[in-house]
Amino acid sequence: MNYVENISDGTQGKDPRKMTVQELNNLGHFKKSMVKIIKEMCNSCIGADPSGQRNIEVSRCQCIGCPLWPYRMGKNPFSTRGEMSDERKAEAAERLRNARLNRNL
Numbered sequence: 001m002n003y004v005e006n007i008s009d010g011t012q013g014k015d016p017r018k019m020t021v022q023e024l025n026n027l028g029h030f031k032k033s034m035v036k037i038i039k040e041m042c043n044s045c046i047g048a049d050p051s052g053q054r055n056i057e058v059s060r061c062q063c064i065g066c067p068l069w070p071y072r073m074g075k076n077p078f079s080t081r082g083e084m085s086d087e088r089k090a091e092a093a094e095r096l097r098n099a100r101l102n103r104n105l
């Protein structure tokens, strides 16, 4: 993938925070999760098929010093989303119990 485009309309070097969504879309950039963007970057870096069919090469990347390396498989290994401590589970169960009691009043 060639990331450098020869556009002479002043777009190059522009701050994306100061661009409209439409301007970004016109350049081929659409809203995506950061992890998906990283996965796409890794596929591009390693020369894998953009469809992800051959992302086995990305899984074998040995550049462990690359800041993207932990995220290259499309998941954030540091995310605690979905994990709940026993204390938080007990709090959530209590809230649910109270909500059900209040609904039946």
Ligand code: SF4
Pocket (backbone or CB within 6 Å): 041, 042, 043, 045, 046, 058, 061, 062, 063, 066, 067, 068, 069, 070, 072
């Ligand atoms: S983790 Fe590997 S494949 Fe991904 S950008 Fe870094 S060097 Fe490239």
